[in-house]
Amino acid sequence: MKQQHDSAHKHVSGEAEYIDDIVEPSDLLHAYLGTSTIANGSIKQMDLSAVQSAEGVVCVLTQDDIPGSNDISPTGKQDEPVFASRVDFYGQSLFAVIATSRLHARKAAKLAKIEYEVEPHITDVGDAREANYPFVTEPLTLKRGDSKEALATAPKRIKGSMRIGGQDHFYLESHIAMAIPGEDDDVKIYSSTQHPSEVQHMVAHVLNIPSNAVTVDVRRMGGAFGGKETQSNLFAAVAALAAKKLNCAIKLRPDRDDDMISTGKRHDFLVNYEVGFDDAGVISAVDATYAARCGNSADLSGPVTDRALFHADNCYYYPNVFLKSEPYKTNTVSNTAFRGFGGPQGMLGGERIIEEIAYALDRDPLEIRKANFYGNDGRNVTPYHQQVDDNIIGQLVEELEASSDYQKRRQAILDFNAEKHIIRKGISLTPVKFGISFTATWYNQAGALVHIYSDGSIHLNHGGTEMGQGLNTKVAQILADEFQVDLDRIKITATSTGKVPNTSATAASSGTDLNGMAAANAAQKLKARLVNFACEEYDVDKDAISFEPNSVKVGDQYFTFCDFIRAAYMARVQLSATGFYKTPKIHWDRAAGKGRPFYYFAYGAAVSEVSVDTLTGEYQIDRVDILHDVGQTLNSAIDIGQIEGGFVQGMGWLTTEELWWDEAGRLRTHAPSTYKIPLASDRPRIFNVALADWSENREMTIRRSKAVGEPPFMLAMSVLEALSMAVASQDDYKTCPRLDAPATPERVLMAIEALKRDH
Amino acid sequence: MNKIRNQIRFLLNDNLIQLDTVAATTSLLDYLRLERRLYGTKEGCAEGDCGACTILVGRISAGELIYETVNSCIRFLGSLDGCHVVTIEHLKKKDGSLHPVQQAMVENHGSQCGFCTPGIVMSLYALWMANPAPNNQEIEKALQGNLCRCTGYEPIIKAAQAISSIDSAEHDPLIVERKQVMERLQSLHDHSRVEIKLENSHFFLPASLQDLADIRQTYPNSTIVAGSTDVGLWVTKHMQDISPIVFISHLEELHKIEIGSDGIKIGASVTYNELSPLIEKYFPHVSPYWNRIGGEQVRNMGTIGGNLANGSPIGDTPPMLIALGATMTLRCGSDQKTLAVEDFFIDYGKQDRSEGDFVESVYIPFVKDGSLFATYKISKRRDEDISAVSAAFCLHLEDGIIQEAILAYGGMAARPKRTSHVEKKLVGKPWSAASLVQALAVFAEDFSPLSDWRASAEYRSLVAQNLLKRFLLETKQPSKTISLDRDAILEVPE
Secondary structure, three states: OOOOOOOHHHHHHOOOOOHHHOOOOOOOEEEEEEEOOOOOEEEEEEEOHHHHOOOOEEEEEOHHHOOOOOOOOOOOOOOOOOOOOEEOOOOOEEEEEEEOOHHHHHHHHOOOEEEEEEOOOOOOHHHHHHOOOOEOOOOOEEEEOOHHHHHHHOOEEEEEEEEEOOEOOOOOOOOOEEEEEOOOOOEEEEEOOOOHHHHHHHHHHHHOOOHHHEEEEEOOOOOOOOOOOOOHHHHHHHHHHHHHHHOOOEEEOOOHHHHHHHOOOEOEEEEEEEEEEOOOOOEEEEEEEEEEEOOOOOOOHHHHHHHHHHOOOOOEOOOEEEEEEEEEOOOOOOOOOOOOOOHHHHHHHHHHHHHHHHHHHOOOHHHHHHHHEOOOOOOOEOOOOOEOOOOOHHHHHHHHHHHOOHHHHHHHHHHHHHOOOOEEEEEEEEEEEEEEOOOOHHHOEEEEEEEEOOOOOEEEEEOOOOOOOOHHHHHHHHHHHHHOOOHHHEEEOOEEOOOOOOOOOOOOOOHHHHHHHHHHHHHHHHHHHHHHHHHHHHOOOHHHEEEEOOEEEEOOEEEEHHHHHHHHHHOOOOOEEEEEEEOOOOEEEOOOOEEEOOOEEEEEEEEEEEEEEOOOOOEEEEEEEEEEOOEOOOOHHHHHHHHHHHHHHHHHHHOOOOOOEOOOOOEOOOOOOOOOOOOHHHOOOEEEEEEOOOOOOOOOOHHHEOOOOOHHHHHHHHHHHHHHHHHHHHHOOOOOOOOOEOOOHHHHHHHHHHHHHOO | OOOEEOOEEEEEOOEEEEEOOOOOOOEHHHHHHHHOOOOOOOOOOOOOOOOOOEEEEEEEEOOEEEEEEEEOOOOEHHHHOOOEEEOHHHOOOOOOOOOHHHHHHHHOOOOOOOOOHHHHHHHHHHHHHHOOOOOHHHHHHHOOOOOOOOOOOHHHHHHHHHHHHHOOHHHOHHHHOHHHHHHHHHHHOOOOEEEEEEOOEEEEEOOOHHHHHHHHHHOOOOEEEOOOOOHHHHHHOOOOOOOOEEEOOOOHHHHOEEEOOOEEEEEOOOEHHHHHHHHHHHOHHHHHHHOOOOOHHHHHHOEHHHHHHOOOOOOOOHHHHHHOOOEEEEEEOOEEEEEEHHHHEEEOOEEOOOOOOEEEEEEEEOOOOOEEEEEEEEOOOOOOOOOOEEEEEEEEEEOOEEEEEEEEEEOOOOOOEEOHHHHHHHOOOEOOHHHHHHHHOOHHHHOOOOOOOOOOHHHHHHHHHHHHHHHHHHHHOOOOOOOOOOOOOOEOOO
């Protein structure tokens, strides 16, 4: 099915409403954050008189104005103040100014006179490691077998390290919140968030009021990608604080640069690895440490670095393994969730290990991959002791290898490179296996609320949020399918904490799996009631009643859906139901490093071919072929959109998107002028994307589909490795180029130069 | 004495707008969203780099009404006097059905989160009117100034290809009604100086070139704003007070292009896109570089005069203008001064200009017969990026011996600068690998570049020298195996 996005008509006409487009209440005031201008130190004195007296300013808020807790740490570690009293990074929120216009507030926020006691700062993860900086959260160890012993006895060993850059989300809609005060303690907040329930709880916590006084609404976001899972809390909390204090509607929308400076990003990693293997390239042991730049606080760094370790194996069986995370504090903004949630960095380290083996043995990395794929009994246990029992990577890779003509093209490239031109080419096939479920097991629950009105129109609400991924479309399709009605009979409504409570973040690719099931559950309850009603009313057996296209068949009689609903209403049938779902089978013992954190795995593979200019390091992506597993697709248009979009975003992460801090600890790539995400002209010259339509989820997911949000992001690893091959041709593939990410033209040229120097 | 009008007048979609209390630095985007409540146009970055705020501006150019995409976030409202502003709200048909561009986007799944979508629709709209059957490269070029973070662009490209199969642009209101709109705009044009002075704000739209010279003499500290692709950020990002502003992009006299036998003379307000067809005709080797300046919106707004006057060490045009031996004419009152572009740049933030002057015109000589010429740009992302290093090389050879060498770089020093030591080494030598290697030995005497977020000093030095090697290779044995084949045919799978 290729159903269009439910909001497509509104997107293209500019009628889709984002929070900044909502009609503003009269006398709305604007808030803006005042932020730190050093990277580390204490505040000796903060003089806000110039801020207070600036044009248009209504008031200034500091931590003294917070009635509740000055903390919005999502894990409750008390390490994430709304307004900081000491500075941990450049751009940290210190106070807020409320003014009659956004421009007045922005200008006034710059007028603070702050005296700092400056302390030395560290922005780089390698420096943090050397300086023994503290961890922001408890590290994780995953262990199976005896890696030390296996390394010692391995025929071959390689030790190395890899740097993996972070990434800014660059959602097109920056953060925004609008708070409207109500009676008693009430406050309603429109927040661009993936996690309305968390915003609700944080606001309640900061205002010292119960959660039932706070309602958070979000109809849609203009992109999120993980950047609005926890990072919305600050803006919502400040808007709510000001709204209650001034009894006035408040809007807070940071400028793009301030959004990028003051909100978290993907974690940068430094991976130190050692691998033992035999002459056939079969791995006997892996020992790796994943050190992460976490920024000033824990935020989600615990689960992010955990997920990095969960994916360090990618599709490969490690007979003996020791993996350790090191979540370092740094004087940078606290890093956060981003599509893949540490998984991409984990996998990229694993793929580097494969490359090392391949170059050491002078083999095609694809052969090494196949030699190490998870297999049957005895070779199907992950480093976290979960069995891989839905493995389809072998078949997937085999099909892609054939459909992309990989072998022939690789040979052609080897021949081309042998002619020693200025332009060199590279090709790589990399696989993906991604674990689906929140590793915080309790997050794997969802609710839905479905009303059928007496005119037969249906109101759909669920706990997931729409950020462009098409969740609402898929859930509406599921509901339409349950009732056998046309999609336009269903009204998709804004996610609201007042309708479905205690929701989980729309994250971990789980939106459809969880909320689709919850909506189906609500529909089934309603259908059961309707069937009961029909049995009694028309004196027929259950089996004689069926939901047919836009109608209901009762015995030999057909009713239109509307007439049937009207009759049910007249007979006093309850036409509203909640639905609920929790993922079965999963459990995770973090202390032991054992369990089944994932309900199932999603698989995929990509072949990328690139050309590199060895004089400048510039490159282009010539062709990409993807075969991806979404189980039985719910909506192939949306799924392919996720795959293409995820791939290109992953490609940006590994190529042109570079975060750069200066010596003062300031992020200098904080706008699209300096931070370069892919353009239309960067996408692969040839781009073939296919779904593995034969795949079916072995678990009882909604219609046997699989999650699709994050897994395709990692298909872009093939781009980095293809670039690496082009570089390696410089010395006839004798050396693994150890090309780090992002592989900017500079990094590519310098890797080429390094190979030249060595020979 | 000119008539003075204390009001700006322009068309917004179907409506005539007349405003007399406009602040000098109010952006068109803020006006649309905050005052007109036209929320379809989005703010993504407020610096002209993401395209979410793209709208069309219709203006009369050489007697014709042309529509161009513009970043409304950095376009000042005051500068729109006499223009037709078209926003996304103008596209739907009267019966409420979608415009062909919108329809194509829906049918091809071209939107996900939808936030970049109105801007993309506007860019594709402008493309479709100008070029109903664009190829992939033309679509990519039209979208250089539009970021999408969700789709990976593939469905948007497909949508762009499909528009003409839904309807022909001939039926589009902006084409059908062009004559009427032009008449409406002409009726607004009364040859007045426009001046609006508020408590803390003051701006002018001079009536003529002479009027501009007069205003500059009266207000020597005024800020001249042409395309506002850079000055716009002084306001949106640095919140600077740049009043009084003198807008000049409307002055026909500054859009003049004169083609002589030895070169082209262009008015200071000629935009990149206005010059583009002539670049293609007279400097074909510069075209690929030219098409990498900003995005389409920036090339519609930005001017060559502004790129020079701004004095940036990383402007896109100075290296090529220096290598071509271009000159520029500065005017102060009725005095004119012509100097080499090379001599204009003195140091970082310092140019050879005096109080109250302005750039009036630029003269670009054609490449001499027997000369070799090339331009290069190195950036993290190929399109719509600011250069880490840009370069333009011009060698004049006689009997294979280099008679004159101009090797100019941007991004390598505090100003656009020539490699005088390297050039000296090359003159009198044959254009060969041996001569180049010898000459590059003194490269470090010419440059010690900085490290910043665009590139390290080491990379800048290395790549700057390698570009000369590339220049040599391309002039000796052009072949597909020495440069990236950007024009590789794109295949869009079914």
